[in-house]
Structure formats: structure tokens, C-alpha cells
Amino acid sequence: MKATVSWQQALTFSGQTESGYQQTMDGNGKAISPMESVLLAVGACSSIDVVDILKKRRLTVHDCECDLTAERAEQPPRVFTAIHAHYKVKGDNLSDKDVDRAVALSAEKYCSVMLMLKGNVNITTSYEIM
Incomplete structure (x- = not known):
């Protein structure tokens, strides 16, 4: 690349x-x-994973929105110290188990942007099914 x-x-x-x-x-x-x-990039990368994982499980997803909140260091370099990603997922017959698993797999295994920041930035996630 x-x-x-x-x-x-x-x-x-x-x-x-x-x-x-x-x-x-x-x-x-x-x-x-x-x-x-x-x-x-954190939100887009992870949201792509979440939608893709749910679709691979043959679930219907109508919408996925990721609200991101970041905290930065007070002094230069003003790096991110924490990021929280909250997913709002809408689809047919989505269960907490399905969405929780998709979000966890993205954050822990597939999202290259999150994984690149891991260890330097405290990344947390949450979700809701709309």
C-alpha cells in the first residue's frame, strides 16, 4: 500500500x-x-467488520452507525489515550449474542486500525440493537 x-x-x-x-x-x-x-478510520474499519460478520452469519443488517468518543493527552504529542466506539445496529432478528460477538471479533481480531492502536490507546466498545 x-x-x-x-x-x-x-x-x-x-x-x-x-x-x-x-x-x-x-x-x-x-x-x-x-x-x-x-x-x-477506527469507526469505519470496525463497522465494516461488524456488518460483514453479521452478514456472513446470514443475518439481515439494515443500518450500522458507530459513535466514537476519544480522549487525548493534554500535552504534546496529543495522542489518543482512550477511544470508545458505540455501535447502533439495525436489522432483522438480531440478538444481543450476534451483535456482541461481531463487535468483539472486530475489536479483538479483525479491525487492523484498532489492533494497530492497541497497547497505546484504551479502546472500549458498546452496542445497542435499534
Whole structure:
């Protein structure tokens, strides 16, 4: 996997992946910040897992939303110290056992972004079936 980040102006940078996708990031709040990108990556990566795991179990999923809350260190570098991911899953006949298992498998085994942060960031999860 490769990507290129290019300075545009002031503290604005444009990133492009080798697959051709682009993202603008900024250090002055004029676009998504790099830390916001990491937080979104946690939620997207894990949500992909949750939906995929439930679908592989032949369950019908209508919606999955992941609300993320992060805490950062007070002093530089202002790394994440804790992230909580709360999943809101809607589907047909979903049980607590099904969703709990999918969330746990994502956090403990499949979500590469969460696993990359593990050991440095306290990551917790919760869920509700809508």
C-alpha cells in the first residue's frame, strides 16, 4: 500500500492513495485533521467488520452507525489515550449474542486500525440493537 501527501498551502495537505482516492487535511480546522482521520478510520474499519460478520452469519443488517468518543493527552504529542466506539445496529432478528460477538471479533481480531492502536490507546466498545 502506498500513498502520497502533498503540501497545498499554509497547513493544508492533500493525500492521494495508490488506488486514486484523495483526502484534504488541515492543521487549522479548514478540513478534516489527521487525528480526526484516525478516529474515523477506527469507526469505519470496525463497522465494516461488524456488518460483514453479521452478514456472513446470514443475518439481515439494515443500518450500522458507530459513535466514537476519544480522549487525548493534554500535552504534546496529543495522542489518543482512550477511544470508545458505540455501535447502533439495525436489522432483522438480531440478538444481543450476534451483535456482541461481531463487535468483539472486530475489536479483538479483525479491525487492523484498532489492533494497530492497541497497547497505546484504551479502546472500549458498546452496542445497542435499534
